Ligand code: ATP
């Protein structure tokens with residue numbers, strides 16, 4: 001049986017954090033052993049809302065690679081590549097642009113939300129509004145079966161599948177529908193209790209953070225504002241410390257006991273925060289150590305990316321040729 005193809009990626013706009021870890025990285029780690037896995041650094045997509053800051057995008061390409069390798073993504077199993085180096089992707093995007101209406105783009109809930117967050121209104125860069133189409137090209141070019149992503153990406157996969165359907169209907173069967181693979185935790189909230197931990201919201205704990213930073217961030221965490229005295233009854237739902245314990249503490253029965261005690265009263269916020277600090281430190285400390293070692297040889301790390309990009313290019317060239325043939329624009333050999 002042919003291996004399943006996995007395609008996923010991240011925007012090089014910052015280092016990876018716990019939200020990425022739970023939302024997508026753990027699934028990537030699991031799948032690299034059994035599937036043909038591609039991980040894309042979406043630098044062209046990052047430029048759609050960072051056009052004036054190429055330095056930031058460039059620097060974070062290396063940071064992402066360090067994060068990937070440090071968490072255990074293995075270049076022998078996973079193909080890493082950089083989006084901008086594969087011209088077939090923007091070429092497919094151009095053809096896909098004809099298959100999507102402006103109204104459909106404006107309805108995409110994730111883009112709508114991000115536009116509001118960034119305060120774009122009608123002055124949205126055209127590249128930003130259309131990034132779901134370029135993301136469809138990324139997914140479809142690899143004929144991905146599965147896309148491990150956070151919940152916020154579901155509308156993107158839906159849009160990619162619509163494009164695949166329309167293309168196939170117009171020109172014949174070339175593209176394959178992809179399935180999103182969303183982690184059971186869904187979306188990890190930020191330490192401030194906001195709906196999403198995000199690089200751009202300043203509410204993240206990074207996989208590379210120092211122990212001291214982890215402590216500071218956890219101590220700042222949003223809990224239950226009405227839980228003032230230790231003996232007060234506390235709320236577990238919406239309490240970020242418990243959300244994180246649920247997501248990261250391997251000892252589920254201990255977490256269950258803490259929840260019961262917290263609800264009843266008699267368990268202080270500092271106690272549960274101390275436990276979370278230990279849990280996070282034991283997750284992050286081996287990642288941090290490996291990352292520090294890798295960071296000493298950035299050229300080696302970039303050559304892994306270069307090698308992967310060459311390999312990924314073989315696939316995108318093949319798919320583009322098929323697409324152009326189907327579209328009857330394959331004039332010359
Ligand atoms: P930016 O603010 O620049 O968009 P980001 O933090 O949203 O950065 P992305 O590179 O856009 O990160 O997302 C990479 C992947 O991680 C996506 O699949 C996204 O769904 C997932 N992801 C990001 N934040 C979270 C989160 N808080 N919980 C779960 N998944 C997340």
Ligand code: MG
Nearest residue numbers: 011114152198
């Ligand atoms: Mg994002």
